[in-house]
Amino acid sequence: MIMKVSSVSLPTIKRLPSYLHILRQALEEGHENISSAYIARALHLEAIQVRKDLSATGISGQSGVGFNIAGLIKHLEDFLGWNNSRDAFLVGCGNLGVALMGYEGFRERGLNIVAGFDVDKNKIGKEISGKKIFSLEKFPDLLERLHIKIGVLTVPQNRAQQVAGYMVESGIEAIWNFTSVRLDIPEHIIVERVELECSLAVLSSRLREKNEESAEEFSGANV
Numbered sequence: 001m002i003m004k005v006s007s008v009s010l011p012t013i014k015r016l017p018s019y020l021h022i023l024r025q026a027l028e029e030g031h032e033n034i035s036s037a038y039i040a041r042a043l044h045l046e047a048i049q050v051r052k053d054l055s056a057t058g059i060s061g062q063s064g065v066g067f068n069i070a071g072l073i074k075h076l077e078d079f080l081g082w083n084n085s086r087d088a089f090l091v092g093c094g095n096l097g098v099a100l101m102g103y104e105g106f107r108e109r110g111l112n113i114v115a116g117f118d119v120d121k122n123k124i125g126k127e128i129s130g131k132k133i134f135s136l137e138k139f140p141d142l143l144e145r146l147h148i149k150i151g152v153l154t155v156p157q158n159r160a161q162q163v164a165g166y167m168v169e170s171g172i173e174a175i176w177n178f179t180s181v182r183l184d185i186p187e188h189i190i191v192e193r194v195e196l197e198c199s200l201a202v203l204s205s206r207l208r209e210k211n212e213e214s215a216e217e218f219s220g221a222n223v
């Protein structure tokens, strides 16, 4: 049974892709079954954490056997919605937008960016990895015709709110927001903000602490 996503914590959902990575590797190596302890060891986690996460999605292993790998992959992909590839439009075909449009890996994870939109006349009409860039004015019409529900937002920060509002008015149901702007849009619209700056803050603060510790050790050694 697949549990409702709303009943599963965000940290658990964020760990599932790394479980899938280990499962696919194990399957390629010819394994049929896998234990939560094996997954935990590979990811430097506690086995109890892995068991809890998997159980939260609605699957439990068999005692002494563990999980059937193919079955567990299917279950997790179904839970994450990766088995149903969804088409998406991207708005803002700059440095980041172009990179995302050219990345094939999203397709395996349920997202297929089919076209881009921009206001820059030099970009409109060009193709990125076989995907055309249209004028932003065409967004509502193409959205309706192609039944697109997901928008990827990669415009400059100072355009983010205005463009997001336009996407919502046009009928978008979910926005993958790569800008650092907290969008003010109706609650029924699903928004997921990619918080690169938060991730970078963790990296840089850990690096600072490590450097300070090394400096202390160094000065201690010199006393």
Ligand SMILES: NC(=O)c1ccc[n+]([C@@H]2O[C@H](COP(=O)([O-])OP(=O)(O)OC[C@H]3O[C@@H](n4cnc5c(N)ncnc54)[C@H](O)[C@@H]3O)[C@@H](O)[C@H]2O)c1
Residues within 6 Å of the ligand: 091, 092, 093, 094, 095, 096, 097, 117, 118, 119, 120, 123, 136, 154, 155, 156, 157, 159, 163, 178, 179, 180, 196
């Ligand atoms: N480049 C990165 O690695 C990176 C990383 C993290 C976050 N971001 C965020 O992603 C966003 C885009 O960054 P970038 O580096 O790709 O910027 P960029 O300036 O290279 O690209 C922005 C694109 O948006 C287009 N644009 C401007 N106004 C528009 C509008 N009203 N409608 C449609 N398109 C419009 C521009 O013509 C341009 O093609 C920014 O908000 C940035 O903060 C970028």
